[in-house]
Amino acid sequence: MPAIAEPYRIKMVEPITMTTREQREAAIRAAGYNTFLLRSEDVYIDLLTDSGTSAMSDRQWSAMMMGDEAYAGARSFDHLVESVRESYGFPYVCPTHQGRGAEHLISRILITPGQHVPGNMYFTTTRVHQELAGGTFHDVIIDEAHDPSSLHPFKGNVDLDKFQALIDEVGADQIAYINVAVTVNMAGGQPVSMANIRAVREICDRYGIIMWSDATRLAENAYFIKEREDGYADRPVAEIAREMLSHFDGITMSGKKDCLVNIGGFLAMRDEAILTKARELVVVFEGMPTYGGLAGRDLDAMAVGLREALDDDYLAHRIGQVRYLGERLQEAGVPIVQPVGGHAVFIDAAAFLDHLPQDELPAQTLAAEIFLDSGVRAMERGIVSAGRDADGNHRHPKLELVRLTIPRRVYTNSHMDVVAESVIRVFQRRKEIQGLKFVYEPPTLRFFTSRFEPL
Numbered sequence: 283m284p285a286i287a288e289p290y291r292i293k294m295v296e297p298i299t300m301t302t303r304e305q306r307e308a309a310i311r312a313a314g315y316n317t318f319l320l321r322s323e324d325v326y327i328d329l330l331t332d333s334g335t336s337a338m339s340d341r342q343w344s345a346m347m348m349g350d351e352a353y354a355g356a357r358s359f360d361h362l363v364e365s366v367r368e369s370y371g372f373p374y375v376c377p378t379h380q381g382r383g384a385e386h387l388i389s390r391i392l393i394t395p396g397q398h399v400p401g402n403m404y405f406t407t408t409r410v411h412q413e414l415a416g417g418t419f420h421d422v423i424i425d426e427a428h429d430p431s432s433l434h435p436f437k438g439n440v441d442l443d444k445f446q447a448l449i450d451e452v453g454a455d456q457i458a459y460i461n462v463a464v465t466v467n468m469a470g471g472q473p474v475s476m477a478n479i480r481a482v483r484e485i486c487d488r489y490g491i492i493m494w495s496d497a498t499r500l501a502e503n504a505y506f507i508k509e510r511e512d513g514y515a516d517r518p519v520a521e522i523a524r525e526m527l528s529h530f531d532g533i534t535m536s537g538k539k540d541c542l543v544n545i546g547g548f549l550a551m552r553d554e555a556i557l558t559k560a561r562e563l564v565v566v567f568e569g570m571p572t573y574g575g576l577a578g579r580d581l582d583a584m585a586v587g588l589r590e591a592l593d594d595d596y597l598a599h600r601i602g603q604v605r606y607l608g609e610r611l612q613e614a615g616v617p618i619v620q621p622v623g624g625h626a627v628f629i630d631a632a633a634f635l636d637h638l639p640q641d642e643l644p645a646q647t648l649a650a651e652i653f654l655d656s657g658v659r660a661m662e663r664g665i666v667s668a669g670r671d672a673d674g675n676h677r678h679p680k681l682e683l684v685r686l687t688i689p690r691r692v693y694t695n696s697h698m699d700v701v702a703e704s705v706i707r708v709f710q711r712r713k714e715i716q717g718l719k720f721v722y723e724p725p726t727l728r729f730f731t732s733r734f735e736p737l
């Protein structure tokens with residue numbers, strides 16, 4: 283495989299510094315062994331999230347200088363609408379401050395309390411907003427998505443039989459909409475195939491069910507279709523992305539991922555009636571319908587970034603860099619979710635620390651251990667993130683993962699080598715590692731602010 287260099291050159295740098303083991307021990311204790319509670323200055327290589335952490339291009343920065351900060355009817359809004367129409371194919375756009383702002387609005391608009399919302403695996407903020415609107419989430423992803431070692435090329439696919447079974451059980455009129463995430467974050471950044479999207483569309487057309495997408499990482503999904511699905515190898519990713527989205531009635535979008543911005547999101551849709559309802563709500567929760575909680579400059583940065591994120595050379599490098607880290611870990615025998623996802627390498631913490639029961643929080647423990655070893659910050663994506671069920675019991679997800687999330691256009695493969703060496707060092711002494719216990723747990727989205735102590 284010929285080397286793929288970054289399809290850009292660096293024009294500005296932000297110094298980062300290595301810490302000592304003593305500094306990191308003090309930092310992780312102060313953070314209650316929760317990597318979300320670490321201070322940025324104590325972190326060496328920050329792989330907590332790809333959300334809002336990407337580097338913007340000189341074109342985005344210059345677009346920001348031209349941002350129109352008019353309170354209503356700003357040019358910046360027009361630029362975003364134009365970009366979404368051209369690149370995504372939706373006529374209507376309602377900006378929000380970020381993805382969960384859009385999730386909040388669409389959940390209120392489409393869900394009647396008591397209805398059901400099928401989707402391809404849960405995502406934390408998506409499910410919370412569906413439940414707050416009175417909906418019940420049902421996971422209709424294929425079984426392979428819950429198996430870290432399955433090599434299925436499209437582990438994000440909807441299981442059509444599970445979707446059909448839910449329709450038969452509750453009735454199509456009790457399904458508010460189906461939410462198809464592209465890619466599926468909690469499955470390991472796994473894509474959905476075009477064939478599966480088309481098949482879901484057929485079922486939705488048959489029963490009159492709204493088909494929505496969480497398009498947060500749509501560019502990466504389109505790239506995997508180009509790589510893995512017959513008939514797409516010679517198609518530009520931008521074309522594949524438009525074809526993907528053509529099957530959906532609308533999308534929620536966290537611009538902080540595949541729009542390459544530090545803040546921003548939006549709803550995009552075909553039905554003007556949904557736009558009207560979104561505009562009624564956005565003025566209550568986000569701001570005017572033409573800014574949605576964002577400055578004009580943010581809208582301009584997003585209008586440029588969503589186009590850049592669909593560039594074939596950019597995606598070949600981006601996906602290639604994540605894969606490079608995954609392959610280095612695989613070569614050393616570190617158990618990771620396969621195939622390597624689009625935005626992160628997900629370590630199988632249950633297999634890595636197979637001497638710890640899930641209630642001793644293996645993924646939380648491993649994320650803390652990696653930070654202690656090198657100052658690399660990862661994110662827990664296991665029992666802590668899954669939260670408690672309606673009866674107040676811990677949910678026990680099949681996937682107990684630590685996510686090494688790669689920001690876009692920020693790190694080089696030398697940083698990936700440092701990360702790989704750290705994870706491998708921890709892997710070599712894994713049997714010495716003891717678990718963690720909760721010492722503080724908030725009522726919702728507990729992974730953000732919970733605190734832990736070693737057992």
Ligand SMILES: CC1=C(O)/C(=C\N=C(/Cc2ccccc2)C(=O)O)C(COP(=O)(O)O)=CN1
Nearest residue numbers: 331332333380381382405407467496498536538
């Ligand atoms: C598929 C998908 C996402 O991944 C997503 C945000 N991801 C995030 C940010 C995050 C959110 C919640 C807990 C931990 C980290 C990520 O670190 O992975 C959102 C919400 O978007 P938002 O953050 O802009 O509100 C919607 N859908």
